[in-house]
Amino acid sequence: MASHAIVETTHEENYLQYKGRHGGLWSWIFSTDHKRIGILYMIGMFAFFVVAITLGLLMRLEQLTMGPTIMQPSTYNKVFTLHGVIMIFLFIVPGITATFGNFFLPIQIGAKDVAFPRLNLFSWWLYVIGAVTALVAVFTGMADTGWTFYVPYSVRTGTNVTLAVLAAFILGFSSILTGLNFVTTVHRMRAPGMGWFRMPLFVWGLYATAWIQVLATPVVGITLLLIILERTLGIGIFDPALGGDPILYQHLFWIYSHPAVYLMVLPGMGVVSEIIPTFARRNIFGYKAIAYSSVGIALVGTLVWGHHMYTSGQSYTAAVVFSFLTFLVAIPTAIKVFNWVATLYKGSIRVELPLLYAMAFIFHFSIGGFTGLMNAAISVDVHIHDTYFVVGHFHYTMFGGTVFAMFGALYYWLPKMFGRMYGQKIGITAFVLQVIGFNMLYFTMMVMGYMGMPRRYYDHLPQFHDGHIIATVGSWFLVAGLFLMIGNLVWSVFKGAKAEDNPWGGTTLEWQIPSPPPLENFDKIPQVERGPYEHTPVEVSK
Amino acid sequence: MFSGSSTFVSEVDQAFLFILIISVIFFLGITFAMIYFVVRYHHKKNQTVSQSSGNLTLELLWTVIPTILVLGMFYYGFIGYRHMKTIPPDALEIQALGRMWSWLYTYENGYQTDTLTVPLGKPVKIRVESADVLHSFYIPAFRIKQDAVPGMKNYVWFEATETGIFDIFCAEYCGDRHSYMLSLVKVIPQEEYATWYDGTAQFAPAAGPAGDAERKPGSRGPMLVKIKGCVACHSIDGAPLVGPTFKGVFGHQVTVITDGQEREILADEEYLRRSILEPQADRVKGFENIPMPLQNLTEDELAEIIAYIKELQ
Ligand code: HEM
Ligand SMILES: [Cu+2]
Ligand SMILES: [Cu+2]
Numbered sequence: 001m002a003s004h005a006i007v008e009t010t011h012e013e014n015y016l017q018y019k020g021r022h023g024g025l026w027s028w029i030f031s032t033d034h035k036r037i038g039i040l041y042m043i044g045m046f047a048f049f050v051v052a053i054t055l056g057l058l059m060r061l062e063q064l065t066m067g068p069t070i071m072q073p074s075t076y077n078k079v080f081t082l083h084g085v086i087m088i089f090l091f092i093v094p095g096i097t098a099t100f101g102n103f104f105l106p107i108q109i110g111a112k113d114v115a116f117p118r119l120n121l122f123s124w125w126l127y128v129i130g131a132v133t134a135l136v137a138v139f140t141g142m143a144d145t146g147w148t149f150y151v152p153y154s155v156r157t158g159t160n161v162t163l164a165v166l167a168a169f170i171l172g173f174s175s176i177l178t179g180l181n182f183v184t185t186v187h188r189m190r191a192p193g194m195g196w197f198r199m200p201l202f203v204w205g206l207y208a209t210a211w212i213q214v215l216a217t218p219v220v221g222i223t224l225l226l227i228i229l230e231r232t233l234g235i236g237i238f239d240p241a242l243g244g245d246p247i248l249y250q251h252l253f254w255i256y257s258h259p260a261v262y263l264m265v266l267p268g269m270g271v272v273s274e275i276i277p278t279f280a281r282r283n284i285f286g287y288k289a290i291a292y293s294s295v296g297i298a299l300v301g302t303l304v305w306g307h308h309m310y311t312s313g314q315s316y317t318a319a320v321v322f323s324f325l326t327f328l329v330a331i332p333t334a335i336k337v338f339n340w341v342a343t344l345y346k347g348s349i350r351v352e353l354p355l356l357y358a359m360a361f362i363f364h365f366s367i368g369g370f371t372g373l374m375n376a377a378i379s380v381d382v383h384i385h386d387t388y389f390v391v392g393h394f395h396y397t398m399f400g401g402t403v404f405a406m407f408g409a410l411y412y413w414l415p416k417m418f419g420r421m422y423g424q425k426i427g428i429t430a431f432v433l434q435v436i437g438f439n440m441l442y443f444t445m446m447v448m449g450y451m452g453m454p455r456r457y458y459d460h461l462p463q464f465h466d467g468h469i470i471a472t473v474g475s476w477f478l479v480a481g482l483f484l485m486i487g488n489l490v491w492s493v494f495k496g497a498k499a500e501d502n503p504w505g506g507t508t509l510e511w512q513i514p515s516p517p518p519l520e521n522f523d524k525i526p527q528v529e530r531g532p533y534e535h536t537p538v539e540v541s542k
Numbered sequence: 543m544f545s546g547s548s549t550f551v552s553e554v555d556q557a558f559l560f561i562l563i564i565s566v567i568f569f570l571g572i573t574f575a576m577i578y579f580v581v582r583y584h585h586k587k588n589q590t591v592s593q594s595s596g597n598l599t600l601e602l603l604w605t606v607i608p609t610i611l612v613l614g615m616f617y618y619g620f621i622g623y624r625h626m627k628t629i630p631p632d633a634l635e636i637q638a639l640g641r642m643w644s645w646l647y648t649y650e651n652g653y654q655t656d657t658l659t660v661p662l663g664k665p666v667k668i669r670v671e672s673a674d675v676l677h678s679f680y681i682p683a684f685r686i687k688q689d690a691v692p693g694m695k696n697y698v699w700f701e702a703t704e705t706g707i708f709d710i711f712c713a714e715y716c717g718d719r720h721s722y723m724l725s726l727v728k729v730i731p732q733e734e735y736a737t738w739y740d741g742t743a744q745f746a747p748a749a750g751p752a753g754d755a756e757r758k759p760g761s762r763g764p765m766l767v768k769i770k771g772c773v774a775c776h777s778i779d780g781a782p783l784v785g786p787t788f789k790g791v792f793g794h795q796v797t798v799i800t801d802g803q804e805r806e807i808l809a810d811e812e813y814l815r816r817s818i819l820e821p822q823a824d825r826v827k828g829f830e831n832i833p834m835p836l837q838n839l840t841e842d843e844l845a846e847i848i849a850y851i852k853e854l855q
Contacts, residue, residue, distance in 0.1 A: 153715070285597075323620065323623075359577075379623045379625075
């Protein structure tokens with residue numbers, strides 16, 4: 001057998017069939033199995049994702065004409081707030097970590113579960129409680145502040161900010177606990193022989209992410225709590241009318257929320273680092289460079305938050321220092337991209353949907369990264385800050401980057417998770433629609449941004465009208481592609497063709513066990529003897 | 543995209559283009575290499591994989607080169623910013639007050655207006671302030687932006703290089719009518735500006751209640767509802783905005799909520815006064831969500847506005 005580890009194949013029932021103490025729904029929502037928890041997260045997150053996509057589509061429809069199109073300004077403001085809050089706090093922050101991280105982290109390091117399985121279930125429950133709180137907030141007068149909740153507006157508006165913020169606060173706890181769990185798991189649960197540099201790069205990405213979750217999330221927790229206290233008790237930390245300082249709020253908010261963007265993308269980079277060597281049949285190029293750059297990004301990324309505040313009135317020195325540090329983060333990011341491309345060199349490449357998504361990730365994320373350099377240059381950012389340029393930029397990184405990586409992960413691991421193959425033809429059609437629509441929408445937004453179109457605008461002036469039409473038409477392609485893909489995947493989970501245990505010839509541990517994995521992953525904890533991506537010649541020629 | 547009318551434009555656009563060109567080169571390199579490899583080393587063409595786990599020279603090369611390039615970009619952005627923060631001492635100072643949802647400009651002689659007029663080729667320093675929440679003073683054609691933060695005086699300056707009329711936006715989200723918090727800057731030649739500026743003195747409050755006795759009461763109303771920011775929320779043509787329209791209120795029954803109790807009330811002069819001075823006392827039904835801001839109006843201004851509202855039938 002061409003595995004790099006000795007793994008006993010099991011004939012135990014798989015995790016989907018297992019019936020524990022409870023039956024039916026209960027056997028899921030009270031399961032401490034990391035695989036079931038991963039799937040629970042996935043169901044919840046994708047339900048919200050569909051809602052937020054629809055909200056995005058509605059925003060674009062509103063911009064199709066000048067003046068009111070389908071809603072009033074107060075509705076539009078709530079719609080973009082809800083879109084942002086769902087996409088950030090309910091979808092992309094738990095993101096790849098909570099879904100594929102939960103499912104594959106233990107398997108990839110040769111463990112039977114995470115370090116604290118019950119805490120893991122508790123994290124999911126916190127996610128659900130946070131989500132329900134957000135829903136209640138929606139039905140009791142959703143906040144209209146934008147996902148950033150900037151004071152003093154968020155303290156003064158008559159909408160229900162308190163509940164929306166409370167929801168974000170609870171979701172933050174869920175994230176902290178997952179991070180804690182993963183850090184411990186990586187330190188304590190690796191199979192014998194799996195040294196730090198034999199860990200798959202996906203694990204490195206999750207590990208760096210977990211530290212950000214543990215260290216940065218408490219800051220936003222405190223900040224959000226202070227907003228609630230300010231609104232209810234008028235304590236006067238942030239609102240100048242009460243003697244507070246609104247700039248302080250922005251610092252506290254971004255101390256978390258900038259690292260959070262790396263928290264979103266690092267696992268995505270990890271996924272790409274798995275997919276590329278598998279489909280190139282080649283060892284990853286520059287393993288250590290990629291692993292260290294994840295840690296480097298996580299470290300430097302915590303010190304750059306002030307680049308969101310060049311025009312806020314923060315000091316001159318602060319702006320210069322933050323700009324300098326921001327440029328430094330670009331370097332580890334570039335290193336990763338070069339290493340991925342170099343991995344394809346002289347491989348024996350199979351083009352399948354996961355690889356296409358990984359390539360789309362590199363394409364979009366490069367654009368996101370390069371436009372990030374433009375944002376980092378202070379004088380340029382003064383002009384483009386708070387315009388559509390920034391909206392385009394962050395969709396390129398978070399959506400074109402992270403979310404496309406997540407789609408790649410879905411296709412890559414679907415056979416493993418459910419033992420079924422996806423429908424390929426529809427999958428490719430959906431992919432093409434998404435890439436075309438995505439670029440039509442967000443590239444146009446960036447052009448409009450440089451022309452001066454401010455963000456969070458319900459209406460636009462005539463000089464932006466053509467751009468808005470192109471962007472809106474792009475959003476139709478994009479949304480069609482997204483729904484087609486989701487429909488196809490749901491169909492595949494239930495009706496897809498049976499998948500083999502290792503359809504891609506992957507080399508990491510999850511590919512050495514049956515699909516779907518047995519309840520306890522491994523009969524016997526494997527003994528690891530090689531690096532994660534060592535393709536043997538046997539595999540290559542088959 | 544790359545046209546503009548202040549001394550900052552070339553610096554900002556050059557920094558942008560510098561980054562853009564380097565980015566495009568790298569981006570095309572990455573994309574082409576990626577696609578070329580996938581086609582060239584497709585498994586149908588290439589069965590023998592050449593394994594390699596990395597190359598230190600390459601790693602160093604693609605660490606050092608990007609480092610040098612991004613330091614160059616940093617420097618470009620930095621010098622542009624230093625220029626923006628070095629305000630010439632002889633700059634003309636104008637206050638821009640952001641409030642929900644309009645800009646008010648106050649000149650040194652006290653003249654107030656909702657449209658900014660500035661001289662060509664002379665540095666102008668704007669003192670950006672806010673009366674309520676965050677706003678941001680943004681002139682894309684000049685490449686400048688400065689947040690208006692309540693309790694802070696932030697400065698931004700520019701020197702226009704072209705006459706004309708340019709858009710001013712509010713770039714920091716500030717509530718319902720954020721996207722209508724628009725204004726204009728009019729750049730005129732220096733001599734013309736001097737004449738114009740002298741002419742404004744008669745409207746300034748220092749000149750006393752302008753118009754005097756012979757003017758019709760309410761004639762300053764149209765000007766006052768603009769500079770006091772009322773029209774951001776109240777229309778004069780019957781359309782409801784964030785607040786009820788001024789047209790036809792006077793002499794009609796209004797349903798208001800007083801201390802949580804709904805009641806009908808006749809909109810007479812006394813009611814209008816109270817609505818303006820104590821907006822929280824009687825809240826018009828259907829418009830309760832947004833707090834109407836208090837305006838510090840003088841007795842005279844209040845009388846003018848009320849007289850003007852009475853006329854709008
Ligand atoms: C079909 C997909 C999507 C569409 C059509 C869409 C569209 C939009 C639009 C039109 C805006 C508002 C721009 C403005 O007026 O300022 C927006 C904002 C935003 N989007 Fe998306 N988007 C989509 C997907 C995503 C995804 C996948 C994410 C994150 C992972 C995301 C995160 C955000 C955030 C954080 C904001 C800012 C909200 C705010 O300003 O408070 N969006 N999006
Ligand atoms: Cu940031
Ligand atoms: Cu605004």
